[in-house]
Amino acid sequence: MELVKSIVTPVSLDYDYVTGRAQSRFLRGIAEGRILGQRCVECRRVYVPSRGACPRCAVPTEEELQVSDKGTVTTFCIVRVPSENLSFTPPYACVAVLLDGANIPFNHVLQECSLEDVRMGMRVQAVWKPAAELGPSMSSIRYFKPIAEPDADYDSYKEHL
Amino acid sequence: MRDVAIVSFAQSAKARDQRNEVEILMPVVREAVKASGLPRTEIGFTCSGSSDYLQGQSFAFVGALDAVGAWPPIKESHVEMDGAWALYEAWIKIQTGDVDSALVYSFGKSSPGDIAEVLALQLDPYTVTPLWPDAHSLAALQARAFLEATGKSERDLAEVAVRSRRSAIGNPHAVVSGEFDVAKLLLEPCVSSPLRAHDLPPVTDGASALVMVAGERARKLCARPVWIRGIDHRIEPQGLGVRELARSASTEIAGAKAGVHKGRVDLAELHAPYSHQELILRAALGLGESVDVNPSGGALASHPLMAAGLVRIGEAALRLMARDGDRAVAHATQGPCLQQNLVCVLEGD
Amino acid sequence: MGERSAVIGIGQTKYDAKRIDVSMPGLVREAALAALADADLRWQDIDAVVVGKAPDMFEGVMMPELFLADALGAAGKPLLRVHTAGSVGGSTGIVASSLVESGVFERVLCVAFEKQSESNAMWALTVSTPFSVAVIAGAGGYFAPLIRAYIRRSGAPEDTGIRVAVKDRQNALKNPYAHVKIPGVTFDQVMASPMLWDPIRYLETCPSSDGACAMIFASENKAAKSPGKPAWVHATAMRSEPTMFAGRDQVNPLAGRMNAQDLYAKAGITNPRREIDCAEIYVPFSWFEPMWMETMGFAEEGQGWKMTYEGATALDGDLPVNMSGGVLSSNPIGASGLIRFAEAAMQVRGQAGEHQVDGVHKALGHAYGGGSQYFSTYIVADHKP
Numbered sequence: 022m023e024l025v026k027s028i029v030t031p032v033s034l035d036y037d038y039v040t041g042r043a044q045s046r047f048l049r050g051i052a053e054g055r056i057l058g059q060r061c062v063e064c065r066r067v068y069v070p071s072r073g074a075c076p077r078c079a080v081p082t083e084e085e086l087q088v089s090d091k092g093t094v095t096t097f098c099i100v101r102v103p104s105e106n107l108s109f110t111p112p113y114a115c116v117a118v119l120l121d122g123a124n125i126p127f128n129h130v131l132q133e134c135s136l137e138d139v140r141m142g143m144r145v146q147a148v149w150k151p152a153a154e155l156g157p158s159m160s161s162i163r164y165f166k167p168i169a170e171p172d173a174d175y176d177s178y179k180e181h182l
Numbered sequence: 183m184r185d186v187a188i189v190s191f192a193q194s195a196k197a198r199d200q201r202n203e204v205e206i207l208m209p210v211v212r213e214a215v216k217a218s219g220l221p222r223t224e225i226g227f228t229c230s231g232s233s234d235y236l237q238g239q240s241f242a243f244v245g246a247l248d249a250v251g252a253w254p255p256i257k258e259s260h261v262e263m264d265g266a267w268a269l270y271e272a273w274i275k276i277q278t279g280d281v282d283s284a285l286v287y288s289f290g291k292s293s294p295g296d297i298a299e300v301l302a303l304q305l306d307p308y309t310v311t312p313l314w315p316d317a318h319s320l321a322a323l324q325a326r327a328f329l330e331a332t333g334k335s336e337r338d339l340a341e342v343a344v345r346s347r348r349s350a351i352g353n354p355h356a357v358v359s360g361e362f363d364v365a366k367l368l369l370e371p372c373v374s375s376p377l378r379a380h381d382l383p384p385v386t387d388g389a390s391a392l393v394m395v396a397g398e399r400a401r402k403l404c405a406r407p408v409w410i411r412g413i414d415h416r417i418e419p420q421g422l423g424v425r426e427l428a429r430s431a432s433t434e435i436a437g438a439k440a441g442v443h444k445g446r447v448d449l450a451e452l453h454a455p456y457s458h459q460e461l462i463l464r465a466a467l468g469l470g471e472s473v474d475v476n477p478s479g480g481a482l483a484s485h486p487l488m489a490a491g492l493v494r495i496g497e498a499a500l501r502l503m504a505r506d507g508d509r510a511v512a513h514a515t516q517g518p519c520l521q522q523n524l525v526c527v528l529e530g531d
Numbered sequence: 532m533g534e535r536s537a538v539i540g541i542g543q544t545k546y547d548a549k550r551i552d553v554s555m556p557g558l559v560r561e562a563a564l565a566a567l568a569d570a571d572l573r574w575q576d577i578d579a580v581v582v583g584k585a586p587d588m589f590e591g592v593m594m595p596e597l598f599l600a601d602a603l604g605a606a607g608k609p610l611l612r613v614h615t616a617g618s619v620g621g622s623t624g625i626v627a628s629s630l631v632e633s634g635v636f637e638r639v640l641c642v643a644f645e646k647q648s649e650s651n652a653m654w655a656l657t658v659s660t661p662f663s664v665a666v667i668a669g670a671g672g673y674f675a676p677l678i679r680a681y682i683r684r685s686g687a688p689e690d691t692g693i694r695v696a697v698k699d700r701q702n703a704l705k706n707p708y709a710h711v712k713i714p715g716v717t718f719d720q721v722m723a724s725p726m727l728w729d730p731i732r733y734l735e736t737c738p739s740s741d742g743a744c745a746m747i748f749a750s751e752n753k754a755a756k757s758p759g760k761p762a763w764v765h766a767t768a769m770r771s772e773p774t775m776f777a778g779r780d781q782v783n784p785l786a787g788r789m790n791a792q793d794l795y796a797k798a799g800i801t802n803p804r805r806e807i808d809c810a811e812i813y814v815p816f817s818w819f820e821p822m823w824m825e826t827m828g829f830a831e832e833g834q835g836w837k838m839t840y841e842g843a844t845a846l847d848g849d850l851p852v853n854m855s856g857g858v859l860s861s862n863p864i865g866a867s868g869l870i871r872f873a874e875a876a877m878q879v880r881g882q883a884g885e886h887q888v889d890g891v892h893k894a895l896g897h898a899y900g901g902g903s904q905y906f907s908t909y910i911v912a913d914h915k916p
Binding site for chain 1 (some may be wrong): 199200201202204205208211212222237238247248249250251252253291293294295296299300303307308311312
């Protein structure tokens with residue numbers, strides 16, 4: 022008699038995900054090709070994407086403003102290992118971008134750049150989907166690409182490492 | 183043992199909240215901290231309870247730290263359990279002498295997924311989960327066993343529901359409340375025999391938070407601090423076939439260890455998501471007819487899963503603070519069919 | 532601190548990619564029974580149980596400690612389930628010790644485990660919400676940019692990480708429980724391994740393992756009755772900070788530094804480099820060794836890499852680190868933190884066999900989790916505090 026060593030139980034659960042108010046405003050902005058941030062009334066720092074609260078001060082963030090879609094790469098890594106769920110096919114450069122006007126970087130992907138040229142301090146710009154395809158999702162920004170500006174000074178972004 | 187008192191409590195509950203978990207939690211934590219009179223930075227320890235699976239995301243509790251203000255860095259821990267057990271961990275921490283106060287919070291949204299189905303994952307993955315017994319059906323098995331063992335009827339269950347909904351009138355956090363007629367309710371179809379819709383917990387999104395302080399300081403912060411005189415929790419084996427479903431042995435033990443009968447019990451907040459479970463718990467804790475059970479309406483009126491147990495403790499504490507009694511019992515449960523239970527004895531100053 | 536607490540029993544399972552020979556109950560019992568045997572105790576002698584585990588999606592079971600209650604002899608007892616992300620193993624040990632220090636319990640069993648082969652850990656870590664773009668490929672993808680930032684800040688030579696990996700993998704060969712064992716592992720072999728998330732190579736990365744670790748903490752009274760040498764808990768510390776906020780230092784987080792300060796203050800330690808004999812530190816990617824050496828105050832900021840370079844952290848160095856082979860060699864995520872605590876206690880108790888360091892009186896166990904934001908640490912010694 023053969024022992025049963027394992028069984029496979031497929032699990033499928035559907036969730037209705039609620040973005041919440043702050044993220045909803047941010048995504049609506051993205052659908053219009055605008056990147057919105059929120060400023061904390063206490064520490065005055067600007068959070069992008071807006072999250073409704075400043076984690077440092079534990080207060081709700083209400084003041085909304087638009088930030089540039091140009092920014093600086095503060096740090097990065099080259100992803101070479103494939104995985105389910107990834108939106109891009111490795112190898113690709115995952116970059117932390119500090120947008121001009123924001124005080125916190127967020128992650129996205131760098132394209133139109135050879136992997137060896139990716140470096141800290143690079144100046145980059147968002148490449149958006151065509152206007153007709155914009156929607157309330159971060160994927161409305163297809164990726165970031167390098168722009169012809171001199172690299173940012175290390176001191177200008179070192180506190181974001 | 184150090185004397186520890188609850189000095190504040192806050193909660194939020196809605197059938198379907200359009201805010202995300204952090205947005206729901208933040209005002210609740212702020213309210214509890216503000217009402218405590220302790221500046222956030224003076225709170226010694228923070229402990230929370232929540233479940234990743236409710237949110238459908240790993241590390242779901244990490245985002246919740248944003249609501250709390252963990253800067254400068256705090257002494258903090260988290261249990262993948264109802265907030266009542268987070269309170270227990272915090273109480274233990276105070277007993278060690280490492281800290282003198284604690285913020286406890288918990289949150290959960292039941293509306294995003296099909297909660298009864300999600301809870302089927304809380305079972306033995308090899309032999310039970312593949313059958314996908316939803317939570318309501320498991321409770322129904324227990325209800326059937328209870329009715330057969332005690333001779334109680336479906337009418338008795340409906341009466342629990344009617345009384346709970348009536349008590350919930352005026353509770354701003356109740357999702358279900360009002361005057362209902364037992365006979366009319368009994369005409370409704372069963373969801374999972376012998377349970378009907380009124381016997382089940384309402385789907386609720388919510389959060390709860392409270393602040394506890396050790397010793398004399400509690401009196402300086404709160405007009406009538408509520409002392410935790412006893413607290414204990416026990417777990418039973420999960421398998422439905424290996425325990426007596428018509429009684430709650432672990433609640434009996436926890437109640438005895440917590441010292442429920444060392445004094446008169448004025449009111450009790452019992453975490454009974456299903457109507458028959460209130461009757462089981464009453465019996466387990468030896469609570470007579472004179473005890474006011476679930477003056478808030480209980481879990482049948484509002485059930486923010488993962489926060490509901492802490493809410494029982496908070497509701498009981500608020501009533502003692504308001505001098506609606508001097509001594510109370512609060513209870514929390516988790517796991518299928520009252521598998522794990524916590525009992526807390528509270529006394530107003 | 533309240534009552535004294537001591538480690539009187541330790542048990543580990545053999546760590547492997549897939550422990551297909553046991554179910555989850557079998558896995559946790561393997562560790563728990565070993566700990567009970569080590570302490571010469573029976574299930575009935577345990578007063579309370581603490582279970583630690585990382586996200587439940589790693590096994591596809593919600594709150595598995597519930598169905599495991601009877602497997603762990605917990606029926607009729609208090610049971611707690613801790614979850615503090617990657618640091619959970621450490622937090623589990625601290626909660627268990629707290630239960631004893633509170634004076635409420637005398638013998639507490641804690642078990643931390645992960646049977647991640649039953650689900651898909653990479654998937655569970657990358658599950659994202661709609662509206663977002665999944666660009667971060669697992670933990671490595673999250674930490675690689677931080678490591679790059681450390682290299683930039685410290686000026687550390689690019690091969691520092693390789694040296695850590697070689698050391699830990701050589702140590703693993705002396706640990707009967709270790710998952711990844713590469714006999715004859717060399718520097719060139721690590722360097723030649725595929726680059727996964729630049730600058731992290733395959734052999735500089737932790738594996739995904741199934742496994743469980745169990746420890747028994749006891750009161751002074753019960754420790755006196757125990758057959759083995761107790762490892763006395765001198766201090767425990769937990770600190771957390773938010774994942775992301777403007778201006779956060781993720782490379783040398785304040786929560787990590789404050790945790791270390793709190794730990795040493797409680798243990799009466801003023802010169803950790805000199806007073807601690809060895810350490811088990813949570814290093815899932817090689818570069819975390821130099822980084823945590825700085826955070827834990829063993830080296831000045833920017834100088835941690837020198838400890839690796841000078842051989843200070845080698846098995847025969849002046850502060851051996853990860854004698855067991857560390858997280859790089861075995862990584863059942865929920866258990867990894869407790870394994871650090873267990874291995875530190877084993878050193879104090881003289882139980883570490885081939886990877887035992889001579890003359891250990893005081894050892895440190897460290898765990899971290901989340902986005903380098905949760906820290907749980909403890910110090911054990913062969914004498915009462």
